[in-house]
Amino acid sequence: MSYRPGAARRVGLTASMAVLALTTAALAVKVTSSPALGAQGGEAEVQEHLDEAVKNSGGDLDLVNRYRTYSCDAVEDPEMYGRTSAERHATRVPLTQVFDDLWYIGDQYVGQYILKTANGGFVLIDTLNNSAEVTQYTMPALESLGLSTKRPLEGVLVSHGHGDHDGGANQLRANFGPDLDIYLGSGDSSRKTYNPTLIDSAIAEPQELTIDGTTVVVQSIPGHTPGALNFVVPVHQNGKRHMLLMGGRQGHPGAVASAKGYLAGAERTYQLVAEYGVEGTFLTHPTSDGSTVNMQAIERAGTRDPNPFVIGHERTLRAAAIWRGCAAAWLAAVDPTTDVPVWRVTSLTFPELTSQTTTLTAQLETGWGGVDRGAGWGPVAGQTVTFRVEGSRHGCTAVTNSDGVATCEATRKILPQQKVTATFEGNSTAEYVNLPTSTSTVVPTR
Ligand SMILES: [Zn+2]
Secondary structure, X not given: OEEEOOOOOOOOOOHHHHHHHHHHHHHHHHHXXXXXXXXXXXXXXXXXXXXXXXXXXXXXXXXXXXXXHHHHHHHHOOOHHHHHHHHHHHOEEEEEEEEOOEEEEEEOXXXXXXXXXXXXXXXXXXXXXXXXXXXXXXXXHHHHOOOOOOOOEEEEEOOOOOHHHHOOHHHHHHHHOOOOOEEEEHHHOOOOOOOOXXXXXXXXXXXXXXXXXXXXXXXXXOOOOOOOEEEEEEEEEOOEEEEEEEOOOOOOOOOHHHHHHHHHHHHHHHHHHHHOOOOOEEOOOHHHHOHHHHHHHHHHXXXXXXXXXXXXXXXXXXXXXXXXXXXXHHHHHHOOOOOOOEEEOEEEEOOOOOOOOOEEEEEEEEOOHHHOOOOOOOEOOOOEEEEEEOOOOOOEEEEOOOOOEEEEEOOOOOOOOOEEEEEEOOEEOOOEEEOOEEEEEEOOOO
8 A cells, every 4th residue: 555645647748737827716716815806706606507407417317416516505405415425324235236346335315435456355335324324234245245354444535524424434434443534634633543544634736545556546625624635546447447526516515614615625636536537426425416316327227337326527517516506506605705717617518520622620618509699608719719620730720700610621532431629728708618529530531
């Protein structure tokens, strides 16, 4: 087991992500500077961000159902979560395999995941509510999966220090002895009696944590609690690796300072998803991100192939943007002086390109597909789009017109089967952060 602060890999850190990092850094300063009541302010500011969390679905209602319902409800229907949680508590979920190397056990309100490591041991994500549940559920589950001296429990990752996540930690310590690492964000470490191994909550950068050959990315997102953590976990479906986010959505905190932290954490969660090519999410409150629905789909279909947890990178980015919109709406609801930009997911679409010509064109849009032209959403005008043609230095650059369409002439004809990539590096104003995007297409044969 090795813990290397600051050793985060930077896979896929593109120029466009660097731009995003700059814009969000500027944003973070703005959020924490207690701005005077802005032009928006109050109810209008709340509504603007609730709308943001709809529009950034891009018209994908499944994303709205899974990711917006249990996040924007904090603003729109604050009693809903509590009203429905008793029923979820009462509905047990037996040990359920969700990937080649990942299982869930608990109930529909809260539970834990068991990850099989690259070297054949096990890692727990969260610990169930208390010692009795560890004895009744965790231990038999681990034993049924082959727990032994050759396949030991190698570590425990605790998402944050609330009792429904670390209530079983003392029993795990008793069962597995002093050498077991139970990782916890340092911000949540006071009054813990299970001797946690601390992840420094003051380190904003994602960090790599390698346990028994499996490397998990850990990111501190103080907000819900001071020690709250995101994990990016490599899981496998039919042997193919996918990076999934465990985290992202937690309960929105009531204190203004914490709500500001939560918003900053939601924005860094988006960056984490972008940097690590995350293709889906799972959560130890499984109903709050669609994990329950996914497990039911696996049960019904009798197969994990295709795996409903793998929703694709673009959709996971939209999910993270939805969470960010809800977090901004919540901050505006608890602090009427809030005036933060609207984040807009952008997309670039190609018409069918014609080979043996030099014309490259794509449309840059935000919001609910082509029909959403209200309140500043829809086509994005006046922005630079860069076209690259695979295997050629002869791309071109153009600025979008009022329909969001960028068109330019490459210096050579494009050929059948060549891959063309269009990239928008993102931009921001006081009102908007237009998120970066990139898309590729293959030139048809005819
Ligand atoms: Zn909690």
